[in-house]
Amino acid sequence: MSVETNSQETSIEYAKRATRETAKRLARFFSIRLVLQIITIIIGVYITILVANMGGYVDTILKASIIEEVNMEVSAMVSEKDIPREMREQMVRDLVAERERLAGLDQPFIQRSFHHLWNGLTLNFGRARFMVSDHGSRMVRNIILERLPATLLLMGVSQLLLFFVTISLALAVSRHYGSTWDKIIVAMSPTSSIPPWFYGIFLILIFAAWLKVLPFSGMVDAPPPPTKLGYFLNVLKHLILPAGSLFISSFFINTYSWRTFFLIYSSEDYVDMAKAKGLGDRAIERRYILRPTLPSIITSFALLMVGIWTGATLTETIFNWPGLGTTIYTAISKYDTAVIVGTTIIQAYMLGITVFFLDFLYAIVDPRVKLGGGK
Amino acid sequence: MKKLKDTFQDIIRYPSAIVGLLIVLALIVFSIYTMITIPYKEAIYLWKGTEEVVYKNPRNAQPTWSNWFRKDKLPESIDVYAGEDESFTKEVTPREKGGNQIEFNYELDYNYNELPQDIFMYFTSNYTDRNPFIVITMITPSGEEIKVFDGGISQASNIRFGQEEKLLTRLIRLHGRDTETQSQLKGVIEGLFTKIGSYPPEMNKGKYVINVKATTFEEGSNVDAELVMHGTVFGLFGTDHMRRDLKVAIMWGAPIALAFGLTAALGTALISMFIAALGTWFGGWLDELIQRITEVNMVIPYLSILIMVGTFYSRSIWVLLLVTILLNIFSGSIKSQRAIFLQVRESTYIEAAKAYGTNDFRIITRYMIPRVIPMIIPGLVSAVPAYVFLEASLAILGLGDPTVPTWGKIINDARTYGALYQGMFYWILEPAVFLMITGLGFAMLGFALDRIFNPRLRGM
Numbered sequence: 001m002s003v004e005t006n007s008q009e010t011s012i013e014y015a016k017r018a019t020r021e022t023a024k025r026l027a028r029f030f031s032i033r034l035v036l037q038i039i040t041i042i043i044g045v046y047i048t049i050l051v052a053n054m055g056g057y058v059d060t061i062l063k064a065s066i067i068e069e070v071n072m073e074v075s076a077m078v079s080e081k082d083i084p085r086e087m088r089e090q091m092v093r094d095l096v097a098e099r100e101r102l103a104g105l106d107q108p109f110i111q112r113s114f115h116h117l118w119n120g121l122t123l124n125f126g127r128a129r130f131m132v133s134d135h136g137s138r139m140v141r142n143i144i145l146e147r148l149p150a151t152l153l154l155m156g157v158s159q160l161l162l163f164f165v166t167i168s169l170a171l172a173v174s175r176h177y178g179s180t181w182d183k184i185i186v187a188m189s190p191t192s193s194i195p196p197w198f199y200g201i202f203l204i205l206i207f208a209a210w211l212k213v214l215p216f217s218g219m220v221d222a223p224p225p226p227t228k229l230g231y232f233l234n235v236l237k238h239l240i241l242p243a244g245s246l247f248i249s250s251f252f253i254n255t256y257s258w259r260t261f262f263l264i265y266s267s268e269d270y271v272d273m274a275k276a277k278g279l280g281d282r283a284i285e286r287r288y289i290l291r292p293t294l295p296s297i298i299t300s301f302a303l304l305m306v307g308i309w310t311g312a313t314l315t316e317t318i319f320n321w322p323g324l325g326t327t328i329y330t331a332i333s334k335y336d337t338a339v340i341v342g343t344t345i346i347q348a349y350m351l352g353i354t355v356f357f358l359d360f361l362y363a364i365v366d367p368r369v370k371l372g373g374g375k
Numbered sequence: 376m377k378k379l380k381d382t383f384q385d386i387i388r389y390p391s392a393i394v395g396l397l398i399v400l401a402l403i404v405f406s407i408y409t410m411i412t413i414p415y416k417e418a419i420y421l422w423k424g425t426e427e428v429v430y431k432n433p434r435n436a437q438p439t440w441s442n443w444f445r446k447d448k449l450p451e452s453i454d455v456y457a458g459e460d461e462s463f464t465k466e467v468t469p470r471e472k473g474g475n476q477i478e479f480n481y482e483l484d485y486n487y488n489e490l491p492q493d494i495f496m497y498f499t500s501n502y503t504d505r506n507p508f509i510v511i512t513m514i515t516p517s518g519e520e521i522k523v524f525d526g527g528i529s530q531a532s533n534i535r536f537g538q539e540e541k542l543l544t545r546l547i548r549l550h551g552r553d554t555e556t557q558s559q560l561k562g563v564i565e566g567l568f569t570k571i572g573s574y575p576p577e578m579n580k581g582k583y584v585i586n587v588k589a590t591t592f593e594e595g596s597n598v599d600a601e602l603v604m605h606g607t608v609f610g611l612f613g614t615d616h617m618r619r620d621l622k623v624a625i626m627w628g629a630p631i632a633l634a635f636g637l638t639a640a641l642g643t644a645l646i647s648m649f650i651a652a653l654g655t656w657f658g659g660w661l662d663e664l665i666q667r668i669t670e671v672n673m674v675i676p677y678l679s680i681l682i683m684v685g686t687f688y689s690r691s692i693w694v695l696l697l698v699t700i701l702l703n704i705f706s707g708s709i710k711s712q713r714a715i716f717l718q719v720r721e722s723t724y725i726e727a728a729k730a731y732g733t734n735d736f737r738i739i740t741r742y743m744i745p746r747v748i749p750m751i752i753p754g755l756v757s758a759v760p761a762y763v764f765l766e767a768s769l770a771i772l773g774l775g776d777p778t779v780p781t782w783g784k785i786i787n788d789a790r791t792y793g794a795l796y797q798g799m800f801y802w803i804l805e806p807a808v809f810l811m812i813t814g815l816g817f818a819m820l821g822f823a824l825d826r827i828f829n830p831r832l833r834g835m
Contacts, residue, residue, distance in 0.1 A: 036670075040667075040670050040671050040674050041674055043671045043674075044671050044674035044675045047671070047675060048675065048676075048679075048680065048683075051680055051683055051684065052683055052687070054687075054688070057687055187391065189822060190391070190395075190815055190818035190819045190821075190822050191815065191818075192818075193757070193760035193761065193764075193814045193815065193817070193818035194760070194764070194811060194814050194815070195761075195764045195768065197768065197771070198764065198767075198807065198810070198811070201786070201790075201795075201803060201807060202807070204795055205795065205800065205803070205804075208795075209795050209796070209798070209800075216795070216796070303707045306673055309676060309678075313678055313679070313772075314678075314768050314771060314772070317771065317772065318771075318790075328679060328682060328772075329772055329773075332682060332685075332686050332772055332773055332774065333773055335686065337686070337687070340679075340682065340683055340686060341683070343679065344676055344679035344680065344682075344683060347676035347679050348674050348675060348676055351673065351674045351675075351676060352674045355670075355673060355674065
């Protein structure tokens with residue numbers, strides 16, 4: 001009797017200890033991943049800055065913003081007093097030289113590039129030459145941060161939809177291997193080589209130019225609807241075509257490749273074993289097929305999302321969706337170098353965060369990380 | 376050789392592979408044809424759209440075949456030289472005092488419901504002192520004789536009907552519209568081709584005659600004429616806002632897309648294969664470094680980097696191609712190649728090679744890489760569309776090579792000049808269809824190859 005209680009206690013103890021161990025291992029895994037990812041992002045941003053500054057463009061951006069600042073300060077200082085022009089110009093020159101020295105522009109290239117890196121990492125991108133944020137700010141950071149939510153909305157909606165729709169469809173199709181639907185998915189998968197913006201053009205042609213049921217472009221009507229609900233519905237209406245083109249362009253390839261994963265995994269012995277035990281279809285799917293494939297699905301989804309960021313720039317441009325992609329397009333046409341560099345760095349950040357987030361998901365679903373610490 | 380034959384037999388078992396292969400072959404043939412008929416230099420010259428190149432082309436004209444789908448046909452463009460066509464006659468009668476009296480007559484059957492864009496006459500003449508004198512008259516189906524132009528001409532002159540101020544004044548008087556209740560004539564062409572006095576303007580359909588009487592004053596002095604009418608349909612592909620024939624860009628788009636796509640796909644695949652081989656063979660820090668670089672490369676937003684290169688340094692398509700290759704060497708494909716090499720490295724024949732002292736370089740190039748090549752071919756073929764579309768993407772962002780005519784640049788022009796809003800769908804659809812066919816062709820072939828070379832996918 002006493003022995004039994006004892007062993008029971010130990011098993012509970014053991015379970016508790018195992019959970020603690022798992023938590024510890026997960027924590028360690030994540031902190032390592034986090035540090036690695038931060039280093040990765042830093043290197044990514046550094047490379048971006050090196051490319052941008054190969055022609056001295058970051059230096060020029062910095063110099064321009066220093067000169068503008070100093071000019072403003074000096075004119076504010078001397079506006080009340082009667083100071084000869086030459087003296088004022090001398091003041092400006094001195095101040096500019098001083099500030100440039102402080103900003104490290106007199107240092108050799110390598111040192112300077114680290115200066116720029118710090119600015120980039122702290123999102124300190126300087127001033128835009130021509131572009132202005134909706135609130136009237138010339139700071140590149142404000143322009144970009146104002147546009148970021150639009151991009152996140154478009155990407156978030158289309159990618160989440162894509163993920164869940166294609167997984168469930170792939171499961172259904174793999175169950176009916178060889179059916180008409182299955183064949184259609186296989187036959188249609190090469191259409192995913194066509195990028196989303198391209199589908200965008202066709203969707204605009206059909207739904208905006210021809211059928212006239214959905215708006216050509218933009219995120220809300222001008223003027224926007226007054227009520228909150230009206231505004232929301234209006235954004236939703238504008239969202240259909242851009243999100244739809246992002247969705248369509250990855251839909252078939254995702255469904256196809258995941259269905260193939262499922263098919264490969266469903267021919268494993270343990271699945272046959274589960275079938276022999278008489279488990280229900282749903283249970284087999286969830287526990288024996290979906291579960292072991294999830295890590296690889298998440299990896300492939302990560303790669304896909306990284307690719308989609310590229311496509312999203314163009315899709316936003318085609319639909320005039322006021323996100324980062326459109327910002328970079330406008331910046332190119334106005335030759336606003338600071339905005340181009342800033343947007344590129346923000347995109348590096350977004351990519352880094354995406355990869356880290358998917359790593360996080362990966363660790364949660366991958367039993368090797370959780371139990372064995374095999375990674 | 377036998378292996379190649381087997382592969383080929385595998386390929387023809389998949390219908391999508393056959394379609395893909397046919398498309399790719401057709402594109403190659405089309406590209407070669409283009410390069411022979413329009414040499415590169417000529418294509419660039421034609422695409423500059425200088426006046427002597429585009430003088431025959433109307434602006435924003437639909438392709439001629441679009442008329443097949445219309446009940447109301449649009450006027451076709453015309454370009455005839457006097458004497459070369461029976462509708463455009465030339466008669467020379469010598470004058471007593473020396474010189475010639477030359478009469479040109481052009482008969483035009485005009486039964487369209489739309490106005491043409493404009494009519495031009497190009498005259499060339501030879502003389503030493505006294506230049507020839509011409510009178511152009513247009514006779515409408517209802518019999519009015521309208522003087523278009525009279526005056527002397529030089530060695531090479533052109534008369535643009537739409538810009539003859541005197542003619543416009545005459546036509547306004549002739550039509551006699553009451554400007555308080557009716558809007559004035561929009562231009563010469565409306566005045567010439569609508570019924571006099573009709574309002575709202577009604578087309579005057581039927582046979583028009585353009586009569587030119589030229590008088591020369593010297594012995595042997597001669598005049599030749601060319602008539603150009605800008606309709607609203609033109610050629611096989613139509614024209615753009617600069618009156619350039621889209622044929623040039625549609626045709627040259629193919630070799631450029633193929634060159635860009637194939638070079639980028641082949642370049643990245645080969646270089647990354649070699650790097651993956653080195654990494655797996657030597658292992659250790661080299662392998663680790665390659666993996667870290669791949670991770671960093673994943674974070675770099677590569678379209679934006681290309682955009683920076685395009686804006687800051689060079690818009691040359693070949694520079695961008697090089698950067699594309701560099702940015703794509705350490706992409707996801709290097710990971711899958713690494714996995715394959717890791718398996719190959721453990722094979723017994725490699726062990727044997729090592730045992731009899733083969734050097735590293737030889738093992739990599741002669742023993743490992745040949746094993747892997749068939750496995751990377753599907754990925755290579757499937758990667759081509761991405762690069763073809765990348766070139767188009769850059770063009771749409773306004774970073775296309777300014778001199779080279781490509782499909783992406785047509786789409787960009789069309790978008791910038793409102794083709795979607797103004798219903799000029801041909802302008803965007805033609806390059807789009809070509810891009811799509813190219814992309815699908817390579818993708819279908821790549822998919823089929825993937826199944827052939829990947830035994831696990833066979834039959835799935």
